[in-house]
Amino acid sequence: MNPGDPQQMNYSDKKSDEVSVREHGQGGEALLLSVLDSSLDIIQAFDAVRDQSGGIIDFIWKVQNKKGLEQNGDVIGKSLLQHNPGVMLSGIFERMVKVVETGIPSEQEQFYYHEQFKDQWFYQALVRQGDGVTMTTRDITAQKKDHLETLAAKRRLEAVINVSAIALAKLVAVRDREGIIIDFIYEWLNDAAIRMGIDKAGKSLLASFPYARISGLFGLMVKASETGAMQQTELHYAAEGYDWWLYYKIVKLDDGVMFSCDNITERKQSEQALQEQARLIQAVTDVMPDMMSVVALPSRDIIYANRDALVTLGFDDERVAISYTERRRLFHPEDLPALEKYYQRFISLTDEEENKVEYRLRKSNGEWVLLSVRGKVFKRDAFGNVSQVLMIGQDITERRNRERQVLELKDQIAQKAKDQLKQSESLLASIFKASPVGLGFFDTRGEAVLLNDEMRRFLPTGMMPSRDKKNVDRWLAFQPDGSRIKPYDYPGTRALKGDPILPFLEMQYLGDDADPIWARVSSIPFLDDKGVVLGFISVITDINELKKTTEELKVSERQLKQLLKQKDDFIGIASHELKTPVTSIKAYGQLVQANLERAGDHKNANLLARLNGQVDRLISLINQLLDLTRVQEGKLQLHTEDTDINELLHERIEEIQPTTSSYFVLHPEPLPLIKVDRERIGQVITNLLSNAIKYSSPDTLITIGSATQANGIRVSVKDQGEGIAEQDQQKVFERFFRTTDGHTHLAPGMGLGLYISAQIIHRHGGHFTLESKKGEGSVFSFFLPFENTGSSIA
Incomplete structure (x- = not known):
């Protein structure tokens, strides 16, 4: 301005x-x-x-x-x-x-x-x-800040209330003319209340939840509003679609109440389940035949005992706590040191370990019983010290008496059997002596009761090998697969456990002056009528010569395999070396034949034509031998390309048709291109067509077909020959196989064509099938998958 x-x-x-x-x-x-x-x-x-x-x-x-x-x-x-x-x-x-x-x-x-x-x-x-x-x-800064702080505090309060998992609600009292509360109106609820389904803001309590009056909840709300005293209760709310246990706290707020409601259904169900479980455990422990008790340490007083324990101890079942001083007078004086060690061991015992003791106890009727007691840590105090142990005791008096009787009876039987065996030893010895194998009977201690001379040769001390501590190294035991066996698994030891060793185990005996001797050892337990082992019988067979013969056969087998490999190598090398000169002979023969025909010497030209035909057969045989060598050495490689199989069938039929009086009929279906080695698949087709000609009469029909299948294509060649015997059908794809029907002279060959063809198809991931009946001809088919699962070189 x-x-x-x-x-x-x-x-x-x-x-x-x-x-x-x-x-x-x-x-x-x-x-x-x-x-x-x-x-x-x-x-x-x-x-x-x-x-x-x-x-x-x-x-x-x-x-x-x-x-x-x-x-x-x-x-x-x-x-x-x-x-x-x-x-x-x-x-x-x-x-x-x-x-x-x-x-x-x-x-x-x-x-x-x-x-x-x-x-x-x-x-x-x-x-x-x-x-x-x-x-x-x-200037309203102070009032504004107070207002903002009040709003923030309100929002914080609302957030705290809404984040609570417990339902909260404020209700306003509805009074009649006399001032008596007749209902409540929901004024405010938090999010937890809404999640519980109490989304009733502005609505009547009794109209929304009539069961509140029947359950007594409404009465408690009235009492809290009238007296100002907080009310709380647990109730089972089973109405209006609810089946919950709820815990309420109700306080007066203005002319109404504020209550919190917590769903305690799971806790109540758990409490009920625990009560039922406790009753079940009490019932189970009371009917158990074992003594069960919980003992406090270090006082050793019983703080819990099942009914059987109380009855056995002779105490009143109404009493729970029983002092160690009262129990100690029931124990046999000779067993007190063992009991003292038993309790001392709990000091260092882990929660997983078990403590055991046996002691005698005098019952209320004065009878002594033998108890077997097992104990485990049941509870520890805040310092980790054992404060309670769980004990389970069994009365084993009768069992021990039976065991003692069984042992006495067993010894009597064993002694009686030993006496009877000794009485008949002379008779058995003469029988055993004539046996070419070692025979022996041994008692439960492993001592020989009766041995023949052959057995004494292997057991000069008269003791079973695993019990003969001084000579245990004389025997080595082997499984049929040649693996070593530990002495505690020797045949005699296992027989004493009731485990028969049949048919045998191979063992090696190492004498003092002789070379090791191979033997087959069998043992079976000798049982009484009740199945108690009284001893065992062993049989030892000298197989030393058999072992030598077996080893010699293995050596011969290895030599034979080596010779066969040398033979295959020779065939491969010879075939490879023959191929070049034979090919040259073929070329010269064709040249001479052409010259003779031009000179008008048809007689000699025909002779050269026959010679060339034989050379062709020789070349075919050489090629088969070379393919055989490649297959066996895994060197048959495939060079795959997209191929029209129908086109390939036409080519091979046209090539072979002029050489035969038989005639071909092709029934092709439309086929997609497939990735295969064209030359090798053509070789397979030529082989099938040649075989059909060989094994069929002249001037007969040979039918070829092709078709698409779910995941590949199939090619079939059907002839009208004599067919293949059923016993030969599984062998026709083996190398060097020739049928046994007496007609092989009509179709000369080495039996390699189908074997090599099958290997080619297999390398493509496919397979061959054969259908044939005697006198009705044969159908050879091969299948090639669209996705080659074999090995190839693209």
């Missing part, structure tokens, strides 16, 4: 006028200023400053009360935008302009953080006054 502007001069005049009024206190203006100064709000008046086009570009202070003076200083006649530029950024200037232009007052809360004001809130009212505005401003 230009300093010489007339308006600028007016601003100074207006400032002088206000100062004069304040100093001299004259007239109504002085009274007005006095009233304004008494206000706690900031009251200011501004005149608009306009540009040449009449647009408001600023405001000039015209009036302000003392509160404004304290805040802004002496600003009368000064520019608003120069003194408080923040009014532009905060939107205050824009509202002032709008009030002047429209005459519509404005009032709102304003957050201001410019100039000397730091994060303050104001309540601001604007009213048009002439060509300007009057602004009333009240």
Whole structure:
């Protein structure tokens, strides 16, 4: 603005006028200023400053009360935008302009953080006054902060309440004319209550949940509201589609209640299950034939005992705690040291280990019984020390008596058997002596009761090998696969356990002066009528010569395999060396035949033609031998390419048709291209066509077919020959195989064609099939998959 502007001069005049009024206190203006100064709000008046086009570009202070003076200083006649530029950024200037232009007052809360004001809130009212505005401003920062903090606290409280897993609800009492509570209205619920299905804000409690009155919940809510005393209860709510156990806490809040509701169904079910389990355990332990008790340490007092334990100990079953002093008088004096060690062992026992003891106990009737007691750690204190142990005791008196009787009886039987065997030893010795194998009978200690001479050769000490500690190294035992056996698994030892060793184990006997002797050893337990082992019988067969013969056969077999390999190598080398000269002979023969025909010597030309035919057969045989060698050495490689099998069938039929009086009929189906070794598959087709010609009568029909299957293609060749015997059909694909039907002289060959063909198809991932009946011809078919699963070179 230009300093010489007339308006600028007016601003100074207006400032002088206000100062004069304040100093001299004259007239109504002085009274007005006095009233304004008494206000706690900031009251200011501004005149608009306009540009040449009449647009408001600023405001000039015209009036302000003392509160404004304290805040802004002496600003009368000064520019608003120069003194408080923040009014532009905060939107205050824009509202002032709008009030002047429209005459519509404005009032709102304003957050201001410019100039000397730091994060303050104001309540601001604007009213048009002439060509300007009057602004009333009240500082509400403290109230605003209190309000915001209250809102934040409320939101935090709501978040805490809503994050709670327990349902919370506030209800307002509904009273009749006499003031009696007749219902409650849901006023507020948290999220957990809504998840429980109590989404009833604004609705009646009894209308929504009538069972609340029947269950007593409504009565507790009335009591809490009337008396102010907190009420709590557990109840089974089984109505309105619920079947829950609920835990309620109810407190008075205003004219109503606040309650928390926790679903404790799982806990109640668990408690019921535990109670049922406890009753079951008590019933089971009471009917158990064993003594069961829980003993406290270090006092050794019984804190729990089942009925059988109490009856056995002779105590009243109404008493639970039984002191060790009371029990100690029941123990046999000789067993007290063992019991002392038993209790001491619990100090170092782990939770997984088991403690055992046997001791004699005097029952209430004065009878002594033998108990076998097993104990485990049941509970530890806060320091990890054993505080309780679980003990299970069994009365083994009768069992021990039976065992003693059985042992005595066994010894009597064994002694009787030994006496009887000794009486008949001379008779048995003569029988055993004639036996070419070692025979012997041994008692339960492993001592020989009766041996023949052959057995004495192997057991000079008369003891079974595993019990003969001084000579245990004389015997080595082997499984049929040649693996070593430990002495505790020798035939005699296992026979004493009731395990027969049949048919035999191979063992090696190492004598003092002789070479090791191989023997087959068999042992079977000797049992009485009750199945008790009284001893065992062993048979030892000298197989030393048999072993030598077996080894010699193995050597011969290895030599034979080596010779066969040398034979195969020779065939491969010979075939390879023959192929070049025979090919040359073929070429020269054809050349000579052509020259003779040109010379008119047809007789000799025919002889050369026959010679060339024989050379062709020789070349075919050489090629088969070379293929055989490649197959056996795994060197038959495939060079695959996309191939039209129908086209290949046409080619091979056209090649072979001029050489035979038989005629071919092809029934092809449309086939997709397939990736195969074209030359090798052509070799297979030629072989099948040649075989069909060989084994069929002249001038007969040979039918060839092709078809697509689910995952590949199939080619078949059908002849009208004699067919193949059933016993030969599984062998026709073996190398060098020739049928046994007496017609092989009609079709000379080495029996390699089908073998090599089958190997080629197999390398493509396919397979051969044969259908044939004697006198009805044969059908040879091969299958090739679309995806080659064999090995090939692309």
